[in-house]
Amino acid sequence: MDVERYEKIFLSMGASLLVLFLACLAYASVGMGIHLPGDHGTHLDPATMRKTAPFDAPGVHQTAPGKYDVVLIGQAWTYDPKEVRIPAGSDVTFLATSADVIHGFMLDGTRLNAMLIPGQVTELHYRFDEPGEHLIICHEYCGLGHHLMSGKVIVE
Amino acid sequence: MSTPIVHDPRGFELPDAQRSLIAWTVYLGFAALSVGVINGLGQALNYAHIDILKYFPGMRTYYQGLTVHGVFNALVFTFAFSNGLMSLTTARGFGKPLNHPLLVASFASLVLGSVLAAFSMLTGRASVLFTFYPPLQAHWTYYLGLALVVISTWLTSANQLVLLRQWRKENPGKRVPLLSFLSIATYVMWDIASLGIAIEVVFLLLPWSLGLLPGADPLVSRTLFWFTGHPIVYFWLLPIYVSWYTMVPKLAGGKLFSDTYTRVVFLMFIVLSIPVGFHHQFTDPGISQHSKFAHAVLTFGVFFPSLATAFSVMYALEIGARKRGGKGLAAWFLKIPWSDPALAAQVLAMLAFLLGGITGLMNASFNMNQVVHNTAFIPGHFHLTVGSAVALSAMGISYWLFPYLAQRRLWSPTIARWQAWIYFVGALVFARGMISGGLAGMPRRTLIAAAPYYKPEWMLPGIITAIGGTLMFVGAMGCFLVLAMTVLFGERERIADIPITETIEPPASEGWIVSLDRLSYTVVTTLVLIAMAYGPFLVRHIPPQLTSTGYKFF
Numbered sequence: 065m066d067v068e069r070y071e072k073i074f075l076s077m078g079a080s081l082l083v084l085f086l087a088c089l090a091y092a093s094v095g096m097g098i099h100l101p102g103d104h105g106t107h108l109d110p111a112t113m114r115k116t117a118p119f120d121a122p123g124v125h126q127t128a129p130g131k132y133d134v135v136l137i138g139q140a141w142t143y144d145p146k147e148v149r150i151p152a153g154s155d156v157t158f159l160a161t162s163a164d165v166i167h168g169f170m171l172d173g174t175r176l177n178a179m180l181i182p183g184q185v186t187e188l189h190y191r192f193d194e195p196g197e198h199l200i201i202c203h204e205y206c207g208l209g210h211h212l213m214s215g216k217v218i219v220e
Numbered sequence: 221m222s223t224p225i226v227h228d229p230r231g232f233e234l235p236d237a238q239r240s241l242i243a244w245t246v247y248l249g250f251a252a253l254s255v256g257v258i259n260g261l262g263q264a265l266n267y268a269h270i271d272i273l274k275y276f277p278g279m280r281t282y283y284q285g286l287t288v289h290g291v292f293n294a295l296v297f298t299f300a301f302s303n304g305l306m307s308l309t310t311a312r313g314f315g316k317p318l319n320h321p322l323l324v325a326s327f328a329s330l331v332l333g334s335v336l337a338a339f340s341m342l343t344g345r346a347s348v349l350f351t352f353y354p355p356l357q358a359h360w361t362y363y364l365g366l367a368l369v370v371i372s373t374w375l376t377s378a379n380q381l382v383l384l385r386q387w388r389k390e391n392p393g394k395r396v397p398l399l400s401f402l403s404i405a406t407y408v409m410w411d412i413a414s415l416g417i418a419i420e421v422v423f424l425l426l427p428w429s430l431g432l433l434p435g436a437d438p439l440v441s442r443t444l445f446w447f448t449g450h451p452i453v454y455f456w457l458l459p460i461y462v463s464w465y466t467m468v469p470k471l472a473g474g475k476l477f478s479d480t481y482t483r484v485v486f487l488m489f490i491v492l493s494i495p496v497g498f499h500h501q502f503t504d505p506g507i508s509q510h511s512k513f514a515h516a517v518l519t520f521g522v523f524f525p526s527l528a529t530a531f532s533v534m535y536a537l538e539i540g541a542r543k544r545g546g547k548g549l550a551a552w553f554l555k556i557p558w559s560d561p562a563l564a565a566q567v568l569a570m571l572a573f574l575l576g577g578i579t580g581l582m583n584a585s586f587n588m589n590q591v592v593h594n595t596a597f598i599p600g601h602f603h604l605t606v607g608s609a610v611a612l613s614a615m616g617i618s619y620w621l622f623p624y625l626a627q628r629r630l631w632s633p634t635i636a637r638w639q640a641w642i643y644f645v646g647a648l649v650f651a652r653g654m655i656s657g658g659l660a661g662m663p664r665r666t667l668i669a670a671a672p673y674y675k676p677e678w679m680l681p682g683i684i685t686a687i688g689g690t691l692m693f694v695g696a697m698g699c700f701l702v703l704a705m706t707v708l709f710g711e712r713e714r715i716a717d718i719p720i721t722e723t724i725e726p727p728a729s730e731g732w733i734v735s736l737d738r739l740s741y742t743v744v745t746t747l748v749l750i751a752m753a754y755g756p757f758l759v760r761h762i763p764p765q766l767t768s769t770g771y772k773f774f
Binding site for chain 2: 204208
């Protein structure tokens with residue numbers, strides 16, 4: 065039995081599969097525009113964060129017709145604001161951070177999933193086509209009341 | 221030029237004093253694992269809304285128990301087991317006793333570190349989980365304890381390197397014996413990998429917890445943590461791979477296919493294990509998408525040596541099975557000596573690891589990670605890797621290791637066989653529950669039974685998780701019973717050696733592969749790759765912004 069040949073075939077097939085998977089991921093990123101949070105290029109001092117734009121005004125801000133910024137602050141153990149209302153069919157940019165420890169931001173029923181880290185700005189983009197309610201769940205341990213921390217995005 | 225092949229130090233026996241130190245190191249590890257596993261049962265049952273945690277003495281909160289579960293299982297147990305096993309294999313490979321003062325120092329550091337960490341966790345001063353992300357702030361004894369536990373691994377590594385140096389002097393120009401080479405390579409990878417956590421704990425968190433620094437930089441700390449936090453996975457896994465490559469074939473009646481391939485696989489792990497940490501931080505702000513994609517590519521790269529491992533290990537099992545009359549394309553699998561619990565547990569661990577590896581690839585899948593990040597999918601995945609491939613293999617290894625260390629016969633191989641199957645089935649069921657819960661959006665690390673936003677579709681996955689977790693608990697308890705009874709009451713028996721395989725293709729005596737015994741080439745390559753993978757982040761975020769004050773929300 066030519067073991068070395070079998071091993072080469074096995075490893076070549078495995079390596080090809082890995083390359084194929086990576087190509088799919090790259091296509092999803094570049095071709096379909098499914099992005100991860102990136103480097104926002106700023107550093108916030110948690111002590112002055114609430115006096116710094118845009119976090120001096122948490123909430124929903126219309127920036128253009130059909131376009132909204134949602135400014136959101138995670139803090140133990142709630143979100144500010146706790147409830148966000150946006151019209152269906154709008155393009156939303158979330159700008160979020162944390163006021164104290166690291167929190168999570170997972171928007172139920174969407175692919176939005178990110179960390180809120182003190183000092184950093186988490187920027188996410190999403191288009192809400194259908195009306196409905198989405199739970200915001202904090203999915204990073206943030207202390208005793210972690211499991212109590214949630215919010216809501218209502219698409220009207 | 222031809223390089224002479226290594227002597228086989230058959231007949232070498234470790235001095236009793238050293239065997240005893242290694243034994244206590246490994247016993248400490250399993251004691252820690254038993255505490256961690258008991259807490260694990262409480263957490264698993266929580267998913268089915270059954271609260272037994274309130275009956276645990278001294279445990280005040282779910283998150284306190286979760287911290288103990290993570291630290292004792294994933295840090296103290298794994299480090300103790302690796303220190304013990306890899307010291308033994310290095311000495312056995314060279315046929316030389318270890319450096320005694322270093323062995324003592326490593327054990328002392330492990331004990332002191334474990335005691336400090338246990339003190340801080342059990343008194344409720346450090347419920348920050350085993351990732352201890354600042355600005356959650358633990359008591360300084362927690363950070364010091366973890367630092368000492370890591371230092372114990374460095375002392376083990378130093379011991380190996382001292383031995384290597386002596387051996388080279390006594391055997392100029394010879395190939396380093398395979399068993400020692402793999403054991404040393406494992407720790408060399410970890411020496412580099414652990415620098416992240418060491419810098420984080422010693423220079424940032426420990427002084428911060430003592431009030432010597434004004435604050436913490438949460439992003440830089442997270443990044444340093446995951447610099448170590450991914451390769452730590454390979455530090456858990458590689459000692460198990462040493463067993464799968466060099467001992468499992470012996471237990472199965474087979475042989476290792478190729479000495480050279482095996483060495484190359486371990487060298488690939490040194491190079492590729494480390495520059496992949498951002499795949500734990502795909503959803504973090506402050507890190508560019510380019511860096512994240514680079515780490516995704518490298519993570520797929522480090523999957524490759526595991527593919528090669530699957531081939532070699534399966535081939536060794538097949539040789540053994542065919543010798544015993546195994547036939548057919550796959551039916552031979554039934555003919556491996558399943559009655560040996562040391563082998564059965566490790567083969568079952570390999571099967572679980574197939575699923576663990578595939579789910580790991582899903583986690584590492586860049587933007588697709590958003591579907592599963594920080595959901596119950598992740599613990600579903602890693603209870604198949606560290607929770608099964610590593611823990612169940614360690615249980616299997618312990619079925620020859622404990623008799624060897626205690627010089628006693630294994631007590632009840634029957635229970636040992638049963639526990640392996642129960643644990644294996646439990647792990648699969650548990651992971652099925654967690655994975656389906658995660659895909660339905662259930663967060664991880666959460667007292668889910670008490671969450672006001674609890675969703676009905678999490679109920680079934682939760683019940684499956686609890687059933688699986690209970691089976692894992694029963695299986696693990698079976699293992700602890702067998703090991704404790706072996707050490708205390710096993711029939712005294714003289715066991716001179718540990719199981720070591722023969723290789724079909726022996727070490728090469730010439731060619732490029734010979735020069736790779738000099739680990740310095742591999743280390744330099746590794747450092748260059750790390751600089752490329754982490755350089756852009758460091759340029760952007762160093763010096764750290766120490767603006768976050770500490771919070772003790774527990």
